Amino acid sequence: MKVGIVGVTGYTGLELLRILSNHPHVEVTYLSSKSFVGKSLKDVYPFELDETVLQDIEVERFEDCDVLFTALPAGVSYELVKDLKNTKVIDLGADFRFDDPSLYEKHYGKKLSNYETCERAYGLTELNREKIKNAKFVGNPGCYPTAVLLATAPLAKNDALGTSEIFVDAKSGVSGAGRKQDESYTFCELNENLKPYNLVDHRHVPEMEEKLEALFKKKINVVFAPHLIPMNRGILCTIYLKTSLSIEEIHRMYREFYQDEFFVHVLPIGTYPTTKWCLGTNHVFISLTKDERTDTLIVMSALDNLMKGASGQAVQNMNVMFCFEEQTALKFKAVYP
Numbered sequence: 119m120k121v122g123i124v125g126v127t128g129y130t131g132l133e134l135l136r137i138l139s140n141h142p143h144v145e146v147t148y149l150s151s152k153s154f155v156g157k158s159l160k161d162v163y164p165f166e167l168d169e170t171v172l173q174d175i176e177v178e179r180f181e182d183c184d185v186l187f188t189a190l191p192a193g194v195s196y197e198l199v200k201d202l203k204n205t206k207v208i209d210l211g212a213d214f215r216f217d218d219p220s221l222y223e224k225h226y227g228k229k230l231s232n233y234e235t236c237e238r239a240y241g242l243t244e245l246n247r248e249k250i251k252n253a254k255f256v257g258n259p260g261c262y263p264t265a266v267l268l269a270t271a272p273l274a275k276n277d278a279l280g281t282s283e284i285f286v287d288a289k290s291g292v293s294g295a296g297r298k299q300d301e302s303y304t305f306c307e308l309n310e311n312l313k314p315y316n317l318v319d320h321r322h323v324p325e326m327e328e329k330l331e332a333l334f335k336k337k338i339n340v341v342f343a344p345h346l347i348p349m350n351r352g353i354l355c356t357i358y359l360k361t362s363l364s365i366e367e368i369h370r371m372y373r374e375f376y377q378d379e380f381f382v383h384v385l386p387i388g389t390y391p392t393t394k395w396c397l398g399t400n401h402v403f404i405s406l407t408k409d410e411r412t413d414t415l416i417v418m419s420a421l422d423n424l425m426k427g428a429s430g431q432a433v434q435n436m437n438v439m440f441c442f443e444e445q446t447a448l449k450f451k452a453v454y455p
């Protein structure tokens with residue numbers, strides 16, 4: 119199967135290439151860049167050892183691929199790919215994530231033409247597998263929404279959420295911001311530092327709320343506090359919510375909900391996840407603790423933002439769309455320590 123990566127020079131693009139180089143059923147035939155057209159990938163990243171020449175972004179070349187991964191800033195992919203006839207698209211940005219295009223317009227400041235007519239699915243594999251199978255366009259979720267939705271979805275199935283509000287404290291490694299050059303991402307700004315950013319009005323809040331509403335069949339407000347942490351990769355979300363169920367009942371529900379999932383692990387009660395367990399893998403670790411005194415459930419989820427939070431999940435979705443075994447090329451174990 120022929121695969122293209124548009125935006126291979128970014129962090130998620132490179133991660134896609136790392137994963138796909140282990141995939142027995144695909145050949146990566148098209149790699150594109152904006153700034154390095156005509157150079158080989160090896161010229162830009164000597165460790166890649168890949169002499170493939172980086173192409174310009176040419177829509178005509180997209181049709182030669184069976185599937186195209188677009189790993190571009192939000193707002194660029196949609197217009198490039200929306201009219202493709204035979205090529206399936208997995209977009210790592212936000213352009214295909216929303217059911218309600220007015221939410222995208224409000225939070226990303228751009229109108230998407232004819233959005234309603236494109237056959238699209240939200241690419242949170244474990245929660246949307248059947249739709250992903252037949253979709254032409256898959257909107258791969260944001261990294262924080264992946265962590266938060268997987269950590270809360272079992273409560274929806276059992277109507278176990280006692281309130282209409284959840285509180286999320288999140289920490290992310292710096293690769294989550296992409297390879298941008300910006301003063302706030304320089305070494306001295308980040309090293310030995312823990313930095314809150316975009317509190318409350320982060321763009322992932324409307325994405326989380328839209329998907330939570332669909333899951334819980336009621337409006338759920340998300341109070342969200344993200345932080346940058348001086349690590350390359352990894353996300354840890356700590357979610358506070360109310361439920362009247364006992365920790366044993368909740369733990370049983372979560373275990374049951376994810377019992378057939380290869381990538382989602384519900385830890386024993388009292389075991390807390392760490393980001394290092396997921397490093398370079400597509401696995402997600404979830405833990406549950408209840409503060410009985412305040413009747414508060416604390417759910418934690420840890421994942422690698424470039425893997426399950428982006429490129430790993432994108433390949434998982436490709437496997438679902440093309441009927442390959444879902445774990446193909448994704449059986450990485452953590453790099454530890």
Ligand SMILES: NC(=O)C1=CN([C@@H]2O[C@H](COP(=O)(O)OP(=O)(O)OC[C@H]3O[C@@H](n4cnc5c(N)ncnc54)[C@H](OP(=O)(O)O)[C@@H]3O)[C@@H](O)[C@H]2O)C=CC1
Pocket residue numbers: 124125126127128129130131150151152153154175189190191192194210211212259260261293294295296297298423424427428
């Ligand atoms: N990093 C992460 O953990 C996650 C990222 N995402 C999303 O995935 C997408 C890619 O992210 P990431 O790889 O981190 O980003 P990077 O900033 O690392 O890379 C961006 C890529 O897009 C290309 N590019 C930049 N601007 C344009 C443009 N105007 N037109 C065409 N190409 C352009 C760059 O090309 P060149 O290098 O040639 O200039 C580069 O290949 C984004 O939408 C991001 O929000 C989603 C989940 C997690």
Ligand SMILES: CC(=O)N[C@@H](CCC(=O)OP(=O)(O)O)C(=O)O
Pocket residue numbers: 192210211212259260261262290291292293294295296322344346
């Ligand atoms: C650390 C950091 O900056 N993380 C990014 C999220 C990465 C991601 O999932 O991005 P998109 O939704 O834009 O695709 C952020 O907070 O915007």
